Amino acid sequence: MTGLVHSFINNGVMHLELNRMDKKNSLNSEMYQAMTESIIAAENDSDVRVILFKGGFGCFCAGNDIQDFLDEEVIAPGSPIATFLHLLVDIEKPMIAAVSGPAIGIGTTLLLHCDLVYATDKAIFSLPFVNLGVCAEAGSSYLLAQQIGHVRASELLMFGENFDAKTAKDYGLINQVIGENDYWDLAIEKAEKLASKPYDSLLTTKALMKTERATLHAVIDQEIAEFSRLLKTEEAKTIFSKFLKR
Numbered sequence: 001m002t003g004l005v006h007s008f009i010n011n012g013v014m015h016l017e018l019n020r021m022d023k024k025n026s027l028n029s030e031m032y033q034a035m036t037e038s039i040i041a042a043e044n045d046s047d048v049r050v051i052l053f054k055g056g057f058g059c060f061c062a063g064n065d066i067q068d069f070l071d072e073e074v075i076a077p078g079s080p081i082a083t084f085l086h087l088l089v090d091i092e093k094p095m096i097a098a099v100s101g102p103a104i105g106i107g108t109t110l111l112l113h114c115d116l117v118y119a120t121d122k123a124i125f126s127l128p129f130v131n132l133g134v135c136a137e138a139g140s141s142y143l144l145a146q147q148i149g150h151v152r153a154s155e156l157l158m159f160g161e162n163f164d165a166k167t168a169k170d171y172g173l174i175n176q177v178i179g180e181n182d183y184w185d186l187a188i189e190k191a192e193k194l195a196s197k198p199y200d201s202l203l204t205t206k207a208l209m210k211t212e213r214a215t216l217h218a219v220i221d222q223e224i225a226e227f228s229r230l231l232k233t234e235e236a237k238t239i240f241s242k243f244l245k246r
Ligand code: COA
Pocket: 022, 023, 024, 026, 062, 063, 064, 065, 066, 067, 102, 104, 105, 106, 128, 129, 132, 244
């Protein structure tokens, strides 16, 4: 377990918390690997019934580490990122996310794989892939349109502008908008309530709802191929360097 991702188990819930606030919880390869290990451990531990994913108070996750994008192989098949993205599709236990502050890039696309999402009224979401010279990932090129409709998904993925918690709620991307002081308690309450349900029924219900896993794996592979190609372009490299030199 790395210091950049914390995990512990309480009342049937694995709490998974990002801990890189100095870099706004942007995700590097070490963190993807740590999250993968924690989720696999949760899946194999009968004491864990629900996974509760938390960024940080005031910043959920600023997306992938942009410095890492300068490494052209960072998202190649078999990399910690690619492994994590495929794992998201296969998680069998219910996963809940609690969002405070910015949820950018993978910070938002990760939510498409969660079963329940609670966000504060200060949460900000964005999918800035096109503006960065790359493309949609984590199955979002398929999942987003499926969840909110094609034209809304196009607007979010092509313009890449911020949207707030009210819009996310209106679009059906999150369950509830709640105050900063209460969101964590609410997420824990919901996770523990879920953990106390008849467990076979809960898992079976999730499995029945996830009918498109094979399609999603294929979509993610295709996104990874295109993302890797785009990472190599001068246009994308110039955009990354500009962000890092601000
Ligand atoms: N990758 C690498 N470093 C990042 C980062 C990212 N995705 N997001 C933030 N950081 C770093 C900043 O470079 C800065 O580092 P420094 O203190 O060494 O200069 C530090 O985190 C704080 O970020 P800052 O931008 O000063 O904080 P802010 O509160 O003004 O803004 C964000 C927060 C999240 C809105 C802003 O950092 C941001 O837009 N980040 C990039 C998001 C993004 O495009 N992600 C990629 C998605 S694919």
